[in-house]
Amino acid sequence: MRASLVATAILSVSLPLAAQQPAAAGATPATHTVQRGETLWSLAKQYLGDAYLWPEIYRLNTGVIEDPHWIYPGEVLRIPGAAAAAPASDVAAGPQKPYDPGAPSVFRPRKTSGTRGERQAANFLKSRQAVRPGEYLAAPFVGPVGGPYGAGKVIRTATSQIVTPSLERRDLQSEEPVFLRLPLGAKRENGERFLTYTLGPVLPDRGQVVIVTGVVELREDPGAGDARAVIIQRFRPVEDGQGLTAIDSLIPRLDVHPSSVAFGAEGSLLWVQDNPVIPGIGSYLVLSYTSRDGVVPGDQVTLFAPLGKSEAGAPVAPEEGAVVQILRVTSFGSSAVLLARTQADVQVGAAGRLTAKMP
Template identity: 25%
Template sequence: MIKKSIGLLAGMLVTVAVYAAGAQLRADHPDSYTVHRGDTLWGISARFLSKPWLWPEIWQANPQVRNPHLIYPGDVLDLSFINGGPALRLEPSMHREGEAIPAVPLDQIKQFLKDSRVVDPDEVKNAPYVMGFEEGDLTGTVGRNVYVRNLDAKPGQRWAIVRPTHVFRTHGGSGAEESDGMTANIADSDVATIRTPWNEEWATSVDNVTPDHAFRGKTLGMEVTVIGEAEVLRGGDPSTLLLLNSIVEIRAGDRLMPIDDNPYDPYYYPHPPKSSPDGARVIAFAQERMSQVGPYDVVVLSVGSKDGVDNGTTFSLWQPGEQVPDDVAHSSFSRYDHKFVTLPDEYVGHMMIFRTFDHVSYGLVMDGLKPVKVGARAKMPE
C-alpha cells in the first residue's frame, strides 16, 4: 500500500545536525541527493562525508529520527547551512512499506549470514554424523531417508546438515611471530573437495601434515556450510531422518547441527573499534582461488567477538610494506648481503564486520583505493 512515511517526519521536513560536520564534509559534496533503488546508507554517506562510517552520528543527533534505516527510494537529502553550520534535511517521498534501503547490500552477504558459521573444531568432531542412506544408496538425495549416529532428538525436529569447508589458523611461533603469521588463507582444500567421508581421522591428521604444510599456530575456528535440512522420523542410534532439501548430495561423514532460526540482524551501524586491534589480519577470502578482492567482496578477519569486535565494526585495511634491499646503501654485487628495509604499510580501503564468531569475523569491503590481499592489516579507520 502506498503511503507517506511518518516514522521520519516532524511535519514535512526533518533537519538533522551533522556530527563534527565541518571536519567530516567532503570537499566535493553535492547540495542534494535523491535516493535511488540499490543505494546503501554507506554509499549515500560517502557522498556527503569524508568518513562515511560516521553516518549513525548524523541520525542520532536528531531524536525525531527513530530508525536511521527508514530511508526510501525517492527521498531527497539536502545539504544546507543553518546558523553558519551544515545540516542534512530529509524530504520524504511516497513509498511502499518494506522498501527501505539497507546499510549494506544484503544480497552480497546473504550466503554468509544464513549458510555459513564458524565453530570450534571439537564441536564438529563431536557432532552427530550421517553414516548411511536408504536402500544402500551411496549418497543422500531429497525425499529419501538418511541414517544418523549419536543424535538425541525427537520425531518432528529439524536439523541442519553441514559440511566443513575451511580451517582458520595462525601459523608460525608465538607472540609477535604468531601475529605476523596470520597472513595466509588457511582454507584446507582437502576438506572442501575430498570425495571420501570426512571423519575424525582427518581432524587428527591435520596437525600431522608434511613439514612443508605444518601448522604450528593456534586454531581460530572451523567454517562449516549448511548444505541441507532433515527432519527426524524415528529416534534411536542410528536415527532415521527424511532429507527435506539440499544444495549438494549428502554423503557419509556430513555433520548435523541445530538450525539457527535467527542467524543475523539485518541492521548494521558502522562504528570504529572499541580499541586499536592487535594483530588483526585478513586471513581468507570468500571467493576461493582469488588472489585479491575489492569493494563488496567478503573477507575473513582474524579477530571476533571475544576480541571485542561486533557487527558494524569498521576498519581501515592496510597492505603490509614489502621488504626490499637497499641497493644504494650497499655496494655488494650480491643482494643477499644487502640490508633489507621494510617499506611503510599502504592504505587500501575500508571493511565493515557483518558477522562475528569467537575469534573470526566475516567482513565486507566497503570501498578501496587498491585491491585487498590476504595479509592486509586491520587498523582504526582513518
C-alpha cells in the first residue's frame, strides 16, 4: 500500500514536469507535397536557405520530376538533409558552444562556396547537354522584317477543304494532315520536317520576332502539287496561312557546360513572349545579342532589375534580377529561356551581362 502511494506521488509530479518540457525543435521534413504556385526555386529557398541550390532537390527527385521547370501540385518530393526530430533526452545537456555571430540563421541563410555565377554555370543539373533540344526547338527567333527569306506556307488543312470558312476556327491536333507550299530550295521527300511559324512584333532597327508554332513532317506526299504533311508537334495553334521554314536543329554537345566569366558582353532585354506581368521560369525572351557578339546556345546572361532612386534622389545601383540561357542566335538577335528569377521587376529594356560562356 505504501509502495503504491509513493509510485502515485512520483507519477503525479513527473507528469506536470513532462508537460513543461519544451517541444523538440522542428527539423527539416523528409518530404514536401507540392502546392500550387511553388517551384524548385522557392522550395530551395524555403528548405535550403539558398534558391540557387534547387538542383539539389531536383537530383533527389528525378524519378518524379520530368522537367525541372515544371513541378505540379500533389507531387511528393524528397528534401535534401532531412532528419527526424531527435527525442528529448533525460541526460543533462553538456556545455553549449559559444555563439558565433557569423553562423547561419533564419535571418542569414547558409552560404555555399563559390560565387553565384559559378553555381549557376557549374555542371547545370549534371545533364549531358547544357541546352535542352525541346526548349530550343520551340524557342522563337529574330529574323528579317517579313519573316525568313524564301519561306513556305501552310496553304490549307484537311478540314479547311470541307468546313465552311465562316465556322469558328479550331486548333489543329497532332497527326492531322496539312498541305504546304515548301520553302525555296527545300528537299521534297517523305520524312523531311519543317517549322511552322507566325510573325511577332517588329523590333526597331533590328528585325522581326518569329514565333514557332509547330513541327510538320512530309508523309504520303505525292511529289507533285501541294506537299502533304502531318503535324507532329504543336507549341501553339497551327493555322492556315502560317509561314513554313527549314527546321533549325540543335547540334548536340555532350558533357559541355558553360563556365562563369567576368566582364562579359553587355546587352538588353527586347521582348518577352506573351507579355506576362511577371515572367515565369521557362518563359521565352529575346535579347539584343547577335551572332556578331560571339554568343552561342548555352551561354548565360544575367538581367538586372532597376531599383529606382534613393530618398536623396540619387539612382540606386540595379540588382541581379534573373538569369537566362541563350537558345537561338541570328544576326538580328537571340532568344533565351528564363532559368531563375530573384526580382519581379524584370522588364523590357532591362540591362544584361554575359556571365557564363560555353567553351
